[in-house]
Amino acid sequence: MACVVLKEGAKASDEELRAWLEPRFAKFWLPDAFVFLQQIPRTATGKFLKAALREQFRDFRWPQADKAPC
Numbered sequence: 001m002a003c004v005v006l007k008e009g010a011k012a013s014d015e016e017l018r019a020w021l022e023p024r025f026a027k028f029w030l031p032d033a034f035v036f037l038q039q040i041p042r043t044a045t046g047k048f049l050k051a052a053l054r055e056q057f058r059d060f061r062w063p064q065a066d067k068a069p070c
Contacts, residue, residue: 002031032062
């Protein structure tokens with residue numbers, strides 16, 4: 001999962017982000033899902049507030065890929 005904060009007025013979809021990333025990164029580095037946020041919670045020193053992110057995404061479930069049975 002990748003948290004994405006878009007600049008004000010910007011628009012993007014999961015497909016657009018994936019299309020932009022695919023030629024630049026190895027397939028295994030690409031996130032399985034994108035989550036769009038207004039802002040990422042930060043500490044007073046500007047680091048990501050991981051505890052708040054864990055709480056916010058506690059119930060997050062990965063998208064199910066349509067896979068054929070092996």
